Amino acid sequence: MKNTIFILLIVLELTACSQQVTNHTPGMEHGEKGPARYSDQLMNKLENGIDFIASGTEPFWSLEIDFDKRIYFKGVHGDSIQTMVPEGIRLQDVAATSYRAKTGSDYFTIIIYDQPCIDNLSGNELPKKVEITMTDKQYKGCGSYLSDYRLNDIWVLESINDAKIDTANFPKGLPRIELNLTQNQVFAFAGCNEFNSSIEVQGKKSVSVDFPEH
Structure with a gap:
């Protein structure tokens, strides 16, 4: 390990x-x-290689990243993407890491900010703010790394x-x-x-x- x-x-x-x-x-x-121990669902994700999870509302979306393999993004309106994980780039003007992947003729960008974020559904504070841009759509939410x-x-x-x-x-x-x-x-x-x-x-x-x- x-x-x-x-x-x-x-x-x-x-x-x-x-x-x-x-x-x-x-x-x-x-x-x-x-x-606190994770739920069985989160433990299953961790054991299957997922390193980072995030989600948001308006509209609802979810994100899972296995940094050794792929990014899995799913939106409530059928906006789903699976792509290889690009190299992360630390942004100079803000404490954040950006991942930008090309999907067909468009770009799919994930920015993980090193700042706390309040989850709209649970009201809980998560350690990372997340922004996703896909074509002309933008998604905002909260996320966290999984750890054993x-x-x-x-x-x-x-x-x-x-x-x-x-x-x-x-x-x-x-x-x-x-x-x-x-x-x-x-x-x-x-x-x-x-x-x-x-x-x-x-x-x-x-x-x-x-x-x-x-």
């Missing part, structure tokens, strides 16, 4: 640390645990390349990392140094971490 590989890489980078003395890792003992709640835990480094870690080399405790998907935070302890930062799990596609500056 790409997320697991990423976690391991972070821990490996942190193991080369200075002789900084510390007694605890912020958030390890007190971090909130466990985002089982990642929301404390992960302890036990072995590297099948070689078990010698606990005697880590008197303050084994390197570990905590993913708090409820608060979008990551906390890590490398045996002597520690860090915490914001994190966003983008389906199975990737994990985005804002590393603190030193």
Whole structure:
């Protein structure tokens, strides 16, 4: 799993640390645990490769993206599209990512904004605002990345390349990392140094971490 590989890489980078003395890792003992589990329907989407979902009203539409394969868009008036996923482009003037695909003689554009959005149907706040343009039509709504709640835990480094870690080399405790998907935070302890930062799990596609500056 790409997320697991990423976690391991972070821990490996942190193991080369200075002789900084510390007694605890912020958030390890007190971090909130466990985002709400998805419905069976959403879990089925996640397990079948869907990384991002969105929907909107006026008119009603729905969007699913498997970043390794295809985009699936469906409108209530029969406006349906399946297309390969183009490379995402980070917009310079606003915190957003744009995906633009050619469908026949027209273009299909999705913009995912990094800002919260109130869903008109449920009244719930979702983390992403979404705008879709298709020919002369525009659709607006809200969306979110899917993430496996089982990642929301404390992960302890036990072995590297099948070689078990010698606990005697880590008197303050084994390197570990905590993913708090409820608060979008990551906390890590490398045996002597520690860090915490914001994190966003983008389906199975990737994990985005804002590393603190030193």
